[in-house]
Amino acid sequence: MSPRKSAAESRRTRDRIIDRSIAIASVEGLDGLTIGRLATDLGMSKAGVLGHFGTKEALQLASLDGASSIFSRAVWEPAARTAPGLARLRDICEYWITYLEREHGAFPGGCFFTTAAVEFDARVGPIRDAVVRRSTLWRRRLANEIRYAVEAGELPPGTDPDQLVFELIGLYTGLNQAIQLFADPQAQDRTRRALTRLLAPAPGSAPAPGAAPAPEPGAVQEPGAAQGPGAAR
């Protein structure tokens, strides 16, 4: 009806498309996303939508990019202000929990990357590659943070960063499932409880309080801090 054309206006439209695309894809999957549905939701024509990207695959990749920014802004950036090491690692984990909460509203259908990873983990092509790349970057960032914490003596010596990353990824994938599939109100607490064990400080290091947004005070059992000296990570 009313073709706008300024460069700035065009970019805003593009962003609107990507935002909506992310919302749809987080529920229906990147493949379940259709141009027609997207156009209807936005009150545009299919050609108008597709004109910004050329192909559906390009749109999917752009959505992945946009989702990546959202994740980064919600989890990494706020934690990046904290000093590196265990403190920052704990911040990351706490922001990560918040990011996955339904109320956070980043993605109506749960973590976009979990969905995309499972959706494309058995296929080949540019989208799978992009998912693998982003996921690898995140794993690497986590591993670096862990390595730093170990070298600083905040985590037990002998801790295997990749092993800890492996367990963290699993933990958060499980958290996402508990929230989305079961709407489990205890999921966050369970995650924090697992974290106090996974991220228990090295025996000799500083008592470790402060820093992180408090890993819950008045919980049940679980001594948490104190742990057998040899029980690495």
Next chain:
Amino acid sequence: MSPRKSAAESRRTRDRIIDRSIAIASVEGLDGLTIGRLATDLGMSKAGVLGHFGTKEALQLASLDGASSIFSRAVWEPAARTAPGLARLRDICEYWITYLEREHGAFPGGCFFTTAAVEFDARVGPIRDAVVRRSTLWRRRLANEIRYAVEAGELPPGTDPDQLVFELIGLYTGLNQAIQLFADPQAQDRTRRALTRLLAPAPGSAPAPGAAPAPEPGAVQEPGAAQGPGAAR
């Protein structure tokens, strides 16, 4: 070309359809599965395929049922022969690892239920309900086994079964991702290493060897068994 019709023959055809359907859906998702593709793969007509189920949704539900049997046969049934408690729990976990291995060939695209759970975790309808139901049954079965082990004194008293289930589910979801998305050859070992910590026996109980298919002998670090007395799972 050649319509067969005996009741037994019909059932065999139905099973063939479901088998193929499971294979496709584990890669493309239950939604990505199409009648046309299925018919082509099986050398049948679309009507011939759909005639056995009526609707695509019924076919999807039947596939979920079939996948459930495969999982049960691969993980639960072999472990059910072991005496209940920690020993059986360890068996379950070991068979569960085998089941997820690419070479196992149960599902070419990785665990059918992980895929289905993520695919439908943000939707409503009979399929999501079925996924939730099956997943809940499995969680309950695990929790029961854990509860038994705790009461038998094989796991530390104060262990929260649901918490341990939560962490196990996450661990195996992570394993599935590591295998499918990263083809990580160390994923199985990492899972076993995490398991030795999660399923560490209660301090006072029997030394716990034997029983399970050996949770790896000559590994690196990680004392494993010994753990602070208070550090409940």
Next chain:
DNA sequence: CAATATAGCAACCGATCGGTCGGAAGCTAA
């Protein structure tokens, strides 16, 4: 103001989607 570039639309393309229908082929029961 004129020329160019582009955002967006309506209409359309072939392909495929889930699903229906009538009939052909063969099993089973009377």
Next chain:
DNA sequence: TTAGCTTCCGACCGATCGGTTGCTATATTG
């Protein structure tokens, strides 16, 4: 042998898929 039931096929349905093609209307550039 015949009647009825079931399996399966080929052809077809309307809807939707991703994508293309002119075209209009505006913004920008000169």
